[in-house]
Amino acid sequence: MSSENRPSVPNSLNEHWMPFTSNKDFKENPRLITKAEGVYLTNHHGKTMIDASSGLFCNPLGHGRKEIISAITKQLETLDYTQPFQQGFGGSFDLATRISKHTPGNLNRIFYTICGSTAVDTAIKIAIAYHKAKGQGHRFRVVGRERAYHGMNIGGTSVGGMINNVKTFASILMPGVLHMRHTNLSDHKFVSGQPETGAELAEDLERLCANFGAENIAACIVEPTAGSTGCLVPPKGYLQRLREICDKHGILLIFDEVITGWGRMGSEFASQEFGVTPDIMTMAKATTNGVSPMGVVACKEEVYDGIVDNAPKGTIELFHGYTYSGIPVSVAAGLAVQDIIEKDDIFKRVKELSPYFQKAIFTLKDLDVVENIRGYGLMAAVDIKMDQKPGKAGFNCYKQCYESGVNFKATGDALIIAPMFISEKKHIDEIIEKLRTGINNYAKNKKN
Numbered sequence: 001m002s003s004e005n006r007p008s009v010p011n012s013l014n015e016h017w018m019p020f021t022s023n024k025d026f027k028e029n030p031r032l033i034t035k036a037e038g039v040y041l042t043n044h045h046g047k048t049m050i051d052a053s054s055g056l057f058c059n060p061l062g063h064g065r066k067e068i069i070s071a072i073t074k075q076l077e078t079l080d081y082t083q084p085f086q087q088g089f090g091g092s093f094d095l096a097t098r099i100s101k102h103t104p105g106n107l108n109r110i111f112y113t114i115c116g117s118t119a120v121d122t123a124i125k126i127a128i129a130y131h132k133a134k135g136q137g138h139r140f141r142v143v144g145r146e147r148a149y150h151g152m153n154i155g156g157t158s159v160g161g162m163i164n165n166v167k168t169f170a171s172i173l174m175p176g177v178l179h180m181r182h183t184n185l186s187d188h189k190f191v192s193g194q195p196e197t198g199a200e201l202a203e204d205l206e207r208l209c210a211n212f213g214a215e216n217i218a219a220c221i222v223e224p225t226a227g228s229t230g231c232l233v234p235p236k237g238y239l240q241r242l243r244e245i246c247d248k249h250g251i252l253l254i255f256d257e258v259i260t261g262w263g264r265m266g267s268e269f270a271s272q273e274f275g276v277t278p279d280i281m282t283m284a285k286a287t288t289n290g291v292s293p294m295g296v297v298a299c300k301e302e303v304y305d306g307i308v309d310n311a312p313k314g315t316i317e318l319f320h321g322y323t324y325s326g327i328p329v330s331v332a333a334g335l336a337v338q339d340i341i342e343k344d345d346i347f348k349r350v351k352e353l354s355p356y357f358q359k360a361i362f363t364l365k366d367l368d369v370v371e372n373i374r375g376y377g378l379m380a381a382v383d384i385k386m387d388q389k390p391g392k393a394g395f396n397c398y399k400q401c402y403e404s405g406v407n408f409k410a411t412g413d414a415l416i417i418a419p420m421f422i423s424e425k426k427h428i429d430e431i432i433e434k435l436r437t438g439i440n441n442y443a444k445n446k447k448n
């Protein structure tokens, strides 16, 4: 079949092995999306659904943005690809300049990768390379956190803390990784915003320093708000304390802002929102509004200088990069995103809409099957009470909500809701109403 007359429903579903999917379940009852426009999606039954998770947190500026389509088209017609090693093109430098205007502190050195996973692994490599360049090659350990998600490459899987992602691959993970406890405490029930308790959990890092030798630790990586595990908002003072401990011991602090970056928490990055500046920061997803893959690692100038100035002139300073690092099509999308952020005053918009969303999502508290709700900015998680085994309730509830016309991402038993930044109050109302219907239908069917 030619690519031009491809039907929207394929003849065979067998050959495509889908990622992070229950393939058997899906292929018996597929959920195919045929169209996306603004905050809405259409599925292969012709049903319209509201997109309540901005794709996979990556399309917050809305689907089908004409400005991005036209920038990409123009770019592809002029320069479709150029190799990124030892040569380049102007766009990637322009985008780096514009990104660095939004990054906190002096995180002004921008390294491009392909996605969030490659950004995380790159950030880890940069941390190791930095210490090595500074004569501290003995710092080989990296500290992550339970329930973290840092993508699926070896570095990210190792520092991540979601058990199903780690179990099968235990034998090939990175050596030397240590984990702090997660920050979800039992008294954080139905807390909107930052919990008052839990800052002391940052002392786990101090304890790991004492037990394993701070001089052996290269970096500590956290999602400022843990996203994929179900929106764990940092307790007040927690990130500040991590920063202090890192400073005390010369450990680099990495914020993985793949979900929280570009406005999700209300400020440009969670870093500014929570008032803590990391040494290295990752981003991806919303950088191109999800239309073309791109990951970004922003580094403090000292980190870049530490590596680049320590290498002999004329040599490659960092032996790392990807065929698709900062390719023209992604850069064009990234530049168009920057224009939209400015034109539509996106961060202000998120700040203004967030309280409305937070209030609305917590109205679901009255539903019997809802166990907990957490949220900050334009992100929240609704925990559905476990049914027999972890994940069953979340998946069944997600399917009922899909039928009720609201689409989002569920992890385990948490429904993760992340409305688009361009949403209006009426869209938030629609999301909540359809969630209520979907969750109620799930509860009814469960009893039968």
Ligand SMILES: Cc1ncc(COP(=O)(O)O)c(C=O)c1O
Pocket (backbone or CB within 6 Å): 115, 116, 117, 118, 120, 149, 150, 151, 152, 223, 227, 228, 256, 257, 258, 259, 284, 285
């Ligand atoms: C915090 C975080 N880091 C890394 C990743 C991996 O990103 P990608 O799927 O683009 O590789 C994700 C994906 O959701 C993420 O949420």
